[in-house]
Amino acid sequence: MELESIKRIYAGYSGVYDALFKRFFYPRIKHAINYMDIKPGDRILDVGVGTGLSLPEFPKYCKVVGIDLSTEMLTKAREKIIENRLDNIKVISMDAMSVGFKDDSFDKVFISHVVSVVPDPYKVMSEVKRVCRKGGQVVIVNHFKSKNKVIETVEKIINPVCKKIGWRSDLCLTEFINKSGLNVNEKYMLKKLDFWHIVFATNEK
Numbered sequence: 001m002e003l004e005s006i007k008r009i010y011a012g013y014s015g016v017y018d019a020l021f022k023r024f025f026y027p028r029i030k031h032a033i034n035y036m037d038i039k040p041g042d043r044i045l046d047v048g049v050g051t052g053l054s055l056p057e058f059p060k061y062c063k064v065v066g067i068d069l070s071t072e073m074l075t076k077a078r079e080k081i082i083e084n085r086l087d088n089i090k091v092i093s094m095d096a097m098s099v100g101f102k103d104d105s106f107d108k109v110f111i112s113h114v115v116s117v118v119p120d121p122y123k124v125m126s127e128v129k130r131v132c133r134k135g136g137q138v139v140i141v142n143h144f145k146s147k148n149k150v151i152e153t154v155e156k157i158i159n160p161v162c163k164k165i166g167w168r169s170d171l172c173l174t175e176f177i178n179k180s181g182l183n184v185n186e187k188y189m190l191k192k193l194d195f196w197h198i199v200f201a202t203n204e205k
């Protein structure tokens, strides 16, 4: 998907995103952040922060920067920052495939429901690894294609439609991990039959 199409689609979603998706996305976001080993003073990057569903979950004793392509989604995230008085968090407009931070700027990187939205997930992961310090934590929450053959076939069939509404449904977790060069500590789904995986990895440069 082209960046301009992504911007247009998520500008459209911004007003209804929480009403449509919070019930699906928020439980895994909350779980993943609560299981991150966040220490006082940790510098955290939230890639594709969207409307900021994740933001109230981060402890006040860490510093968070959220980046996103969509100014409309970021407006919603800023509303949450003000409402919840999240003085330790700022959000800025930035392309995750070309992150404007120096190497090793962050201790932890959180990426939820983004790697199947961006045109090139491996470019994003390369940027994530660059800006995260060696030994830092990378946490991904995302849909990956099912290992169940029937569901996988359905996901393949609906992929063109999914792409039109803002994401792809055919990303393979094993391929994603291997091509990203992620050193995975844990990967699991919250329920036995779930569409989303949670991946905890240590950043090896």
Ligand SMILES: C[S@@+](CC[C@H](N)C(=O)[O-])C[C@H]1O[C@@H](n2cnc3c(N)ncnc32)[C@H](O)[C@@H]1O
Pocket (backbone or CB within 6 Å): 006, 007, 010, 025, 029, 047, 048, 049, 050, 051, 052, 053, 054, 067, 068, 069, 070, 073, 094, 095, 096, 097, 111, 112, 113, 114, 117, 118, 119
């Ligand atoms: C499905 S939403 C996920 C938002 C949030 N992380 C969540 O879990 O609710 C995908 C987000 O990725 C953003 N996005 C897509 N491509 C991007 C890119 N290249 N750089 C930064 N953000 C991007 C979109 O604007 C959108 O806000």
